[in-house]
Amino acid sequence: MHNIEKIRAVLIYARICVIAFILIGCKAGDGKGLDANGQPLVEDTPEPVIGLFVQIQDDIFTARCIACHIGAQAPQGLDLSEGNAYGNIVGVASNQQPTLNLIEPDEPELSYLVKKIRGDEDISGGQMPLSGPPFLDDSQIQLVIDWVNDGAPPPQVATPAEFVAELSDFSAYGSWSAIDYSIGATNNALGGAHQAQDDNYSRRVYANALALTATDSYPNGSIFVKEVTSWQNGEREFSAAGGLLAMVKRGGEFNPGNSGWEWFELNPDVSEIVGRGGNLMDDGCNTCHSLANSQSGGRDYVFEHPSEYQADNSDFADFRSWSEIEERSDQNPLLGGMAHGGDNPDSTRRIFKKQLYANPDSMEQGYPIGTILVKEVEQEGVIVEITAMVKRGGDFSPDHQDWEWFMLDPDSLEIMLDDNGDETRGANLMDGMCASCHSQANPDSGYGKDYVFHHENDPFNFADMAIFTRLKATTNN
């Protein structure tokens, strides 16, 4: 072997040794500061949580299952991590044997998960956990069976006798679940509160984890935070009149006539509690929120979230006075040969947006509920078609982001009636063509956001940010 080849061989194997050294140079952790599941010890007193499912989560799912069953790639699509497990198993059909639910409340012998951890003869695949033996011991399996026999209730949180909120309880609200995002008067009870009469302002509501667990009245410690914001020069701006508000279920002897709720006004940067109490805003909070009940939507002083806005003829009557966000006469290849006069080169299409500052700034929520856009098509000086899309919200059309589609009469500007006298509106108007076509407006395609295509004067749904520069110049002038 030549010297160069020898040197090359030595270098190659030296590199192998380096790699091997790195790979085997890692040792097990000493577990300092961790609990038995390898999670950091919690210094503060944890929220007291009770119920068999909590024990199942800690002792079985977290201890044994989430080594594999976690995340978007969990085996069988079954994520058993804390906060996800319950919703993924109770009343959910098994993938391996779809005729059985993973957990069938009150029926352990019909619950496939019970069969899998027992290793019954009639399961598909192997007994779980995959890492067994050891599999779950008899007492752990019995724990699951007992919970199923109890009706498989969700994790329950022990309610503190009284929860007195501090500023720190609100500091992370932005990471909580955003349960509503709306604009305009989406709820009759709103009146003029929370800038409901000003189309420049949107409302976003967040709920803490405890509030999300409530099935009837809210447990003490439940917190809801509401942002009321607009946009100026591309920057989000909180309303000067209650831009950041909160309601906290305090309980105990506090505000007994109003279910123990305490009301808060906070600085927008959460640096200070500006005001708090049981009768904040001269009792306006109590008065208004007491209307949240089964008749009006909602319960226990909390209105129904997400909101739902059902448009009627009055919503479209003055659409030409709204912000015109685009007028186009050129051929638009996205329209194809059919929609909105796309097959006629002499068509002019105008799009009006009721709330110019309705901003689809969140992928999950898109445009705020209550957003209305109207498109009219003019050919040879005559309006030949008017269509509208309204972000209705609620659970109206979950497959299509809860948009409702309308056809309007070009003369009366009212919702057209079909041959049966029914209004031409709905989630699947035009045999679903509206929703299908507009679904292409998304960030992945680059055509728009939340079922709304780019329009040059929509400040939040334009292909670039030049509009902000123009808006800023307009404001400065």
Place this chain on the structure above:
Amino acid sequence: MNIHITALALRPKVAIWLIFACLLSSQLAAEPYFAVREGLKCSACHTNITGGGQRTDFGFVYPQTLLPAGKSTFSPKLNDHLLIGGNIRSRYGYTRFDEADAVEGASTEPVDFDNTSSFEVTNGTLYIGAQFTPDLLFYLDQQVAPEGGRTREAAVIWKNLSGGSYIKAGKFFLPYGLRLEDDGAFIREVTGFNFDNSDIGLEVGIEPGDFSFSLGVTNGTQGSGENNKDKQFSFVGSYIQRSYRLGVSYSTNEAPNRQKSTSYNVFAGVNWQNFTLLGEVDWIENENGDQQTDMIATLFEVNYLVNKKTNLKFTYEYLDPDDDIDENERVRGSVVGEYFLNRFSQLRTGIRVYDAIPQNSLWNQDRFFLELHLFY
């Protein structure tokens, strides 16, 4: 990440790229070690291009060149159009658990486990390959033991398309990393790319010259019903030489409720005299809403060919289940002996030692096993 040598106390991502750089700069150049030892692609021995399962004609003949067949004239090729195959692994296992240390202030109590001793059928599988044309194949990989049956793979495979490419459609194991037999290896267990999980979709690939590329587009639900419009993308690419190979993998998958998993790895294999070395480093990012957990899993495996019938395997594995939490790492070391009784059977025995935080008994165990593996 906890590393013995202070000078190498690297961030996991840095370690991955250091290893990758080492592999690249060296121009270095399943059981995946067979493929590495022979310098062959997985598709040389397996009907399924990405490895595992039924063997090809070559894969069936290969042991004959090394091992005595006894008096058998058995052939899994029933006729020109139908090929069968199978595997069964029966084993005796004994597991000893350490006693868990109690932790003051912990909200969860350590749990101790009794030692176990058991006979098991860890896996029994039947394969059927129906060859409609020389290039068009229906392939079925059906698990029949333990417990109830389960279809692991059922796919149409269309080979020898333009440029040597292929298409696979149906249910199949996703292309990603080294396809080790041992699903308990950290790189198999925590990535979810193992023989317990397959998915439904389409795979395309091409094997030009010394390269092999496969891309899978699947539902991303690990075989359960689709629950969203997003798809999982899994990719593995390898550069294969007689004495070494080098590969990379990537997978991304979005699920409802703002969940997303992204995995990527580098892997390599090299021959040196009677030694065959394998290595893989995986980085896994699990997003759940605003929370993200980063994991790192590694494998280092040395195979020593004692003689034609006997292989000795040493492995060392490392798992950091959450990069943001210190001192929670786990390691696993194995010594395994594999002896071919003949070209249909193999005796395997070994010890696997698990080491982790002392307060968890389950993660601190020693496993002994003796396994009879029949294959055809």
